[in-house]
Amino acid sequence: MADKDVRDIRRTYDHDVLLEEDAGMDPFALFSRWFDQALASEMEGTAMTLSTGGEHPSSRTVLLKEFRNGEFVFFTNYASQKGQAISNHPNVSLLFFWQTLQRQVRIQGQATKVSEQESVDYFQSRPFESQIGALASHQSDALVNREELDQRYEDLLEVYRNKTVPKPDHWGGYAVIPERIEFWQGRPSRLHDRLLYIKSGNNWQRKRLSP
Amino acid sequence: MADKDVRDIRRTYDHDVLLEEDAGMDPFALFSRWFDQALASEMEGTAMTLSTGGEHPSSRTVLLKEFRNGEFVFFTNYASQKGQAISNHPNVSLLFFWQTLQRQVRIQGQATKVSEQESVDYFQSRPFESQIGALASHQSDALVNREELDQRYEDLLEVYRNKTVPKPDHWGGYAVIPERIEFWQGRPSRLHDRLLYIKSGNNWQRKRLSP
Structure with a gap:
């Protein structure tokens, strides 16, 4: 096993600054601006x-599929490891790390299932092959080998060719409703800008944190 | 607040495959190979x-500073939010998401402090400005404004100009000793390859998971 010393790898973060007067008091408006820039770069x-x-905290990458009414929506298999984890501990965290912009957004909040109709609508909007892939995978269960999965996929492709693929019962969306949102902009000499928004009733309080 | 529907943004993951015969039984050897490729791309x-x-799980980006003897080392302020969280819950997760390679590595394990000497050695290897930055920041505490931080930094620059900057008492490293390591390679139609290694005594067991 190769050991690896990478201690001297460091970038200088000098892309932008995050100041209170630009950030404003609405974290969703700020998120929207940053998100638009992230999508572009x-x-x-x-x-x-x-x-x-x-x-035993656990992390994985998921894709944000909708940002609406201040909720962050993604889809998964409710019976997967992450679905079970959310069922046991509905408080979750989300982290966006946008490297080109030298930015992070850290979100803490509660995950709740979206409506069955919303899950059906999104599932039907996916490409046929992804629908079949979702059907073929008993997410997080063990497989004997790759061929087992490929065979199941091929079989289901034949079954549903030219048909509507039904959304699996255990597949659907979660909406994360944030309680805390931190915006992080990298700065030189590790003196990063951090603005934390904390929900307080129907409003948000904002404070600057030491980097 | 702008709502944002990004449901049709999706990439096809077709960069590589992860099969048992290439992965081998040693997750650290596999990590080393993937890490080398990640550093290059x-x-x-x-x-x-x-x-x-x-x-209340919480996530943030940190930089891996050493990978040695199967341990993943990073440095921080022990008094920071993350230091306090680790003190309360030493089981943590680490996630590498290497987008160009369409790969993730998910690690679960226990975080333990590295030796004081190792922390001193690494601190002394950092650029002068980063050392001063660490000294100037009472990590995660609230700041009145940006100027408060900048002023403290400027003052400390003068104090330590041409001197050795002492490592702050509460600053140091953690080594994460993994119990589970999952390697994820994106594949088309969401039929991703997932190989999970679970520590069993001095050995590792490996299994393929459904995507």
Whole structure:
């Protein structure tokens, strides 16, 4: 096993600054601006880390599929590891790390299932092959080998060719309703700008954190 | 607040495959190979999401500073939010998402402090300005405004000009000792390859997971 010392790898973060007068008091408006910029410059601007809690926290990348009414929506298999983790611990965190912009957005909030209709609508909007892929995969269960998955996929392709693929029962969306949103802009000498918004009733309080 | 529907943004993951015969039984050897490739092709190959658990999981990006003896080392302020979270819940997760390679590595394990000497050695290897930045920031505490931080930084620059900057008492490294490591390679039609290694005594067990 090769050991690897990468301690001298560091970038200077000097792309932008984040000051109170530009940030404003509405974290969703700020998120929208940053998100638009990320979509224009990032390879995977919609990618976010979803972390679930408890004694054994777990993280994976998911794609943000909708941002609406201050809720962050993604879709998954409710019976997957992450679905079970959310069922046990509905408080989750989301993290966007937009490298080209030297920015992070850290979100903490509660995940709740979206309506069955919304899940059906989104599932029907996906490409046929992705629908079949979702059907073929018993997410997070063990497989004997790759061929087992490929065979199931091929079989289902034949079954549903030229038909509407039904949304699997255990497949659907979650909306994360944030309680805390932190915006992080990298700055030189590790003196990064951090603005934290905390929900307070129907309003948001904002404070600057030490980097 | 602008709502944003990005449901039709999706990439086809077709860069590579991850099969058992190539992966082998040693997750550290596989990590080393993938890490080398990430360093060659990613803007921030050492960047990883550190997630802490409990009832309110929290995530942030940190930089991997050393990978040695199967341990993943990063440095921070022990008194920061993340230091306190680790103190309360030493089980953490790490996530590398290497977009150019369409790969993720998900790690779960326990974080333990590295030796004081190792922390001193690394601190002394950092650029002078970053050392002063660490000294100037009472990490995660609130600041009145940006100027408060800049002024403290400027003052400390003068104090330590041409001197050795002492490592702050509360600053140091953590080594994460993994219990589970999952390698994820994106594949078309969401039929991704996932190989999970689980520590079992001194050995690792490997299984393929449904995507």
